[in-house]
Structure formats: structure tokens, C-alpha cells
Amino acid sequence: MNILFVYSVDDIFSPVKPLRSHEEMQFGISYISSFLKKHGHRTELVVLSRMLGRTNDSVLRKTIESFRPSLVCFTAVTSEYRFVVKMASYVRKHFPDIYQVIGGSHVSLDPKGVLDNSFDALCIGEGELPMLELVNKLASGARVSGIKNLWMRNGNAIEKNATREYLKDIDSLPFPDRDMWQRWVAPEYRPSYPVLLGRGCPFQCTYCCNHALRKISGGTYVRMRSPGNIAGEIREVALGGSDRSHFYLEVETIGSDMDWALRLCSELERLSIELGRKLSFGTNLRITPNAELERLFSAFKKSNFKYIKIGVESGSERVRRDVLKRNYSNADIAHAVKIARKYGLEIYFYNLIGVPGETASDFGETVELNRVCLPDKAFAHIFFPYPGTELYSVCVRDRLLNDISGTELERCKATLDLRGFSRKQIQKSFVWFDYNVYKGHRPLKDLLTKVLISKCRSDVRLHRLYRTLSYSRVVRRLKKICSV
Secondary structure, three states: OEEEEEEEOOOOOOOOOOEOOHHHOOHHHHHHHHHHHHOOOEEEEEEEOHHHOOHHHHHHHHHHHHHOOOEEEEEOOHHHHHHHHHHHHHHHHHOOOOEEEEEOHHHHHOOOOHHHOOOOEEEOOOOHHHHHHHHHHHHHOOOOOOOOOEEEEEOOEEEEOOOOOOOOOHHHOOOOOOHHHHHHEOOOOOOEEEEEOEEOOOOOOOOOOHHHHOOOOOOOOOEEOOHHHHHHHHHHHHOOOOOOOEEEEEOOOOOOOHHHHHHHHHHHHHHHHHHOOOOEEEEEEOOOOOOOHHHHHHHHHHOOEEEEEEEEEOOOHHHHHHHHOOOOOHHHHHHHHHHHHHOOOEEEEEEEEOOOOOOHHHHHHHHHHHHHHOOOEEEEEEOOOOOOOHHHHHHHHOOOOOOOOOOOOOOOOOOOOEOOEOHHHHHHHHHOHHHHHHEOOEOHHHHHHHHHHHHHHOOHHHHHHHHHHHHHHHHHHHHHHHHO
């Protein structure tokens, strides 16, 4: 059976190659695709973007006419949901006989009303097993009913099935389908390949939906792949080309199980020796008090880790503790940075601006912490209240959602107007973040360029103009890369 996956992004690299790097591949549909292929089915992918306007219709039509799928599968986060509904309506209008299903975090957390649109079914939670069951029933002509994790339309009624337990042994899954992404990713000078280390998160951050997702199914939510299984996937990717040497290890935090992390580092070190060339790695680390960072970062150096990403979120210990449920001190952060630099690691900080309960003074502490630590890269995003999160409920309770009109540029455009941190102040803090962190430490021209880019990123019209003007430069760059 032919199955088409539809993935959408907002900020694209170019009309021809919408994804900037392999790191933008989506793991959910990649695993489902490889799982279906393992069982004899054929899959294809199309990447769309609302920035492309009517071009999406022609791309989707041409793909369907050439591939002739019997099933189209959509996935959506909150910010992409309305656009995905629009694309599903296009498919329903022009290809009414194709069965359509949607999954993803938005649908899992808020399924009510989804089947009022053009979808025949929706998937709650993990999709490998329910999608295989659905595909097999469609292929055989059997009645589509009784599939756990799926809600489906049967006539005028909606059948709501219970969820099955989270898959216990994720090592049993085939490696994610990377081939499906190849035509959509821009060639890179230094390509980086993502590898998912596990599923679920042990923490309870209030801006994240993990605490809600763990409740939708039974069984164990936090599951890590074995180090040997992870190394096996990296080996397979690395053997695909000599340029496939850098990998981003995707995980909520690599430090939640120290023994497991150290075994993984040993596997990666052995793999480089086996391949006869050094692989390099980056990953995410959640700061926790009293963590054995000397042991971890020493193992990182031996296995050739190049950088770590740290979610600082706020430099205010009050905001982290009382609002975000992230319990560590600024001294813990500074200590981690000091040890990381001792072992030659680059440090990337991620910061949130404008969370409920934050004041302009609190955000001043965020800037100050970044100036003290001077990470190699400091990223800032404006808080957006995603449904299903604890902070979304806080925003509803405190009536902060009245002025939210859409989700376009939702992490670059201020929407909340807080009592101690106005929308105007939040937007200004975002635009001038790099300047305020690195002034006196980096060239003024570079910092003012970042200010201009941030300004374009936070205004819909300026953003579209910026992307339009960039496309010709991008196309020239792609031609240059492809000719090398």
C-alpha cells in the first residue's frame, strides 16, 4: 500500500529546499515510515509551508498524482494545525477517496473537534502499531474499527478507542527513515545528522507538554535506547558517506542516567576507532544540582563531543523555581559552564522571554547570567502558551490569552501582556537580546546585524520580505554547493 506523509514548517530555507539541515527531520513520522516499510508498504514524504502560498497546492497535487497514495498522514504541532487542516481540505476536495489521518502532539493533547474537519481518523500517542494496523485493514478492505490509539469516523458517529501502553522496547523499532527527507534538505557544507536517544522526559517543566503526554497512555513513559542500538544507527548513517561525521544526539537530557550516559560514550569512542575516523557529537544537558559533571564531560572529551545545549530558560532563580519548576541555582549553571570549558566543550544557552509571572527585572537577571557565562551561542525565544501545558492553564486562569490572534512567528512575536513585563518590553528584549548579552565582547557590526535579523523575525511582513530577498542568495549558494 502507498502511504504519503505530509510535514509542514513555517520558516523555510528556500522554496526548493525548505529544510536547512537534516536536524529538522521529524522523528515521529520517520519511525512510522520505517516501521511500515519493514512490513512491506511504500511511503513518500512531502514538505509544505504556509510561506509558499498556492505553491503548496501544486506540490501536493503532483505528489499525489505521481505516487498515488491510498492513505495520507498528517502531523501537527499547535502552530501548524490550522495550516494542516487547510491542506487536508485540499486533499479531500480534489482526491475524495483517499483516507486521511492526523497525529502529533497537538492532536494527542486536544483531539476534540479534530474529526469535524477533513480527517477520517486521528492518532493519540505513539503511532507505529496503530498505523500498521490501520494500513493493513485498509489494504485488505476490512472495516476500519477497534484500533487502539485511534479515533475514527464511522458514518455519523465517532469511534473513540482506548490507548495502548507505551511501547516498552524501543530498540525493537527499525531505525528512522532518513531517505524520505533527502530531497527536502538543503546541501550543507558540514552536515549534521540527528539521532533520537529515547522517548519521554523525567521532568515536569510547566511550559512543556511532556507531563500531559505521559498521562494519555499506560506503561513506562521515559524509555532510553540501549547504547549499542544507538551506536548501530550512527554506524549505519556514517557508512553512507565520508561527510557523515557529525551527529546531534536528541534527548531531553543526556545526564538523567549517568551510568547509561557513560556506557554510551564508550560505545561512541569504540565506533570512531572501528570506522577509522573521528565522529563528533553534540547533545542537550539539563542542569541538575550535584551532578557528576567531571565524569560526564571527561567521557564527552574522549568520545569527541563538541558542544552541549543548556536550557537556562531564565536567569531568575525565582522564576525557574516557582514558575517553570526547574530547580537549580545560577551557581549550578556557572559551575557546569566552567567544567565544560575545561574539557573543551562549546556551550549553547537557550533562554525564554516573557513567561507568566516574570518581570522586566527578572529578565534583566537572564541577560546578566548570560553575560557572566558568555556562552558560545545564546538563543532567545518568546514564551508562547501551548495547549496542554501547565502554563497554558495559568494563562487561561489569569486571562492572558485575550489578545492572541494567531500562531505565526509565535516564538518571535510577543503576544502576552504581563503585569510586570509589557508586550512592548518583551518584544524589545527579544530584538536586542544578543546585543545586550555580548556588547563589549563581540564586534558592534555583528551585534547590530543580529538586531536587524531579530526585528525581521518578529514582524510578519518584514519576515516575509527578508525570506524573499534571501531566496536568490540561497539558490546561488545551493548551486555552488552542488557543483563542488
